[in-house]
Amino acid sequence: MNVGFIGLGIMGKPMAKNLLKAGYTVYGYDVVEENVQNVAQAGAVACKSIREVCEACQDIITMLPNSPHVRSVVMDAGGILESAGQGTLLIDMSSIAPSASKELHGELAKKGIHMIDAPVSGGEPKAVDGTLAIMVGGDQADYERALPLFQVMGASYNLIGDIGSGNTCKLTNQIIVAVNIAALSEGMMLAKMAGADPEKVFEGIRGGLAGSTVMNAKAPMMLAGDFKPGFRIDLHIKDLNNALETGDRFHAPLPLTHMVQDVLKELSAQGNGSCDHSAIAKYYEALTGVSLKK
Ligand SMILES: NC(=O)c1ccc[n+]([C@@H]2O[C@H](COP(=O)([O-])OP(=O)(O)OC[C@H]3O[C@@H](n4cnc5c(N)ncnc54)[C@H](O)[C@@H]3O)[C@@H](O)[C@H]2O)c1
Known part of the structure; x- marks a missing residue:
């Protein structure tokens, strides 16, 4: 199964590699080419744009620094809102403002794109071990759809409430x-x-x-x-x-x-x-x- 992964920094790299080890085909993108190459060496498909990720994947994870970065990946020209098909699920695992999660969820919903927020605790060692604590906000059905991915990356995963509750x-x-x-x-x-x-x-x-x-x-x-x-x-x-x-x-x-x-x-x-x-x-x-x- 294909999974998109945007944001391959300290946390994103090991999380993407665990998905590869679990048998997923990971389509990776980062503004830093070196980070993309790092996961490509572990078997990921190196993408040159967000559009490329969206064309290949119905489930897309983002692991970015903060709200403005997630907003840019979703809303900018060539971003997820423009490039992803109806029924795509965005799983934003970045730690951002709950208000930003709600705002982006609302924009994406207009195009039939689903979103949950799923920030993590545990840092790089737990990202490497696949034992992160994952705190999720969103619809039950979207949570259940993402659950097999959470089971690879985390040791605990809890649906806290509506969109933004994870953050x-x-x-x-x-x-x-x-x-x-x-x-x-x-x-x-x-x-x-x-x-x-x-x-x-x-x-x-x-x-x-x-x-x-x-x-x-x-x-x-x-x-x-x-x-x-x-x-x-x-x-x-x-x-x-x-x-x-x-x-x-x-x-x-x-x-x-x-x-x-x-x-x-x-x-x-x-x-x-x-x-x-x-x-x-x-x-x-x-x-x-x-x-x-x-
Ligand atoms: N590092 C930790 O210990 C830790 C622990 C728990 C949670 N977090 C949270 O996880 C998130 C990611 O943390 P990190 O430590 O991996 O940060 P990081 O800065 O190492 O990684 C972020 C990555 O996003 C990429 N990026 C930025 N803008 C982009 C864009 N527009 N398109 C594509 N890629 C883009 C950067 O190039 C970078 O590789 C943050 O919200 C952080 O607070 C981090």
């Missing part, structure tokens, strides 16, 4: 992760400044109520002073921008998100935008002159 779920995830990392950094710095070994504190609390997947993944990075991404600060700023925009739309109070966003922006302005988001610890290190490193 609302992802924004919720991103708020909780960012605030959690900030709290972890703040607590660890207090421990160190008060004379306790942060590594022993981590061991002391990880089995209790404060313990979390975020703590298990990020505390060791802070203790090692190793901020290799993982998930880049600049991507998290993008997600929190979308969360804040969504909060404005629904008058949802987001004081903690605002605070952490300011911290992330300051870190990015200081040249840390490509560091892992665990580098929030560096904000506290700069404030205090104390390193959390063992």
Whole structure:
């Protein structure tokens, strides 16, 4: 079966390769030719345009940075709206604003093209392993149509609600992760400044109520002073921008998100935008002159 894949970056490449391994014929396109060639070497059909993808595929996945990129791939001349046939299903797995998903879904529906939003959590390692968590918004029938693809790329997949709900779920995830990392950094710095070994504190609390997947993944990075991404600060700023925009739309109070966003922006302005988001610890290190490193 043919599947289109547009956006072959850090996440898209391994996801497309897992579909190839599962026996799908993948038609790949990216504005960066090198990325297309990378998946072509693994067996994908290299496409030179979105139109080429649309002509070959009834199911098309997009994995792009943010709302403007998805809007451009859908709405621009030669894009999905113009090139795809009636009955095509667009599975947008990018993390974008829920409002953008709804808007594009509405435009595509006018031409009988279906769309679901299906952002992911788990990062590159889980994209490689095919164990992503996939959060889906859209119609039940479209979700069921995409399910065999999700079963290849993910370990968990949940239909959250109508179109846009997948991205609302992802924004919720991103708020909780960012605030959690900030709290972890703040607590660890207090421990160190008060004379306790942060590594022993981590061991002391990880089995209790404060313990979390975020703590298990990020505390060791802070203790090692190793901020290799993982998930880049600049991507998290993008997600929190979308969360804040969504909060404005629904008058949802987001004081903690605002605070952490300011911290992330300051870190990015200081040249840390490509560091892992665990580098929030560096904000506290700069404030205090104390390193959390063992
Ligand atoms: N990297 C992670 O750890 C991670 C984890 C979970 C979710 N996400 C989300 O997944 C999405 C993709 O992330 P990524 O890390 O793969 O980003 P990336 O920047 O590595 O990849 C995006 C790809 O889209 C391509 N692209 C951009 N505009 C295009 C266009 N108009 N037409 C065709 N291709 C185009 C780029 O060339 C690039 O190859 C983002 O929304 C991100 O927030 C990323």
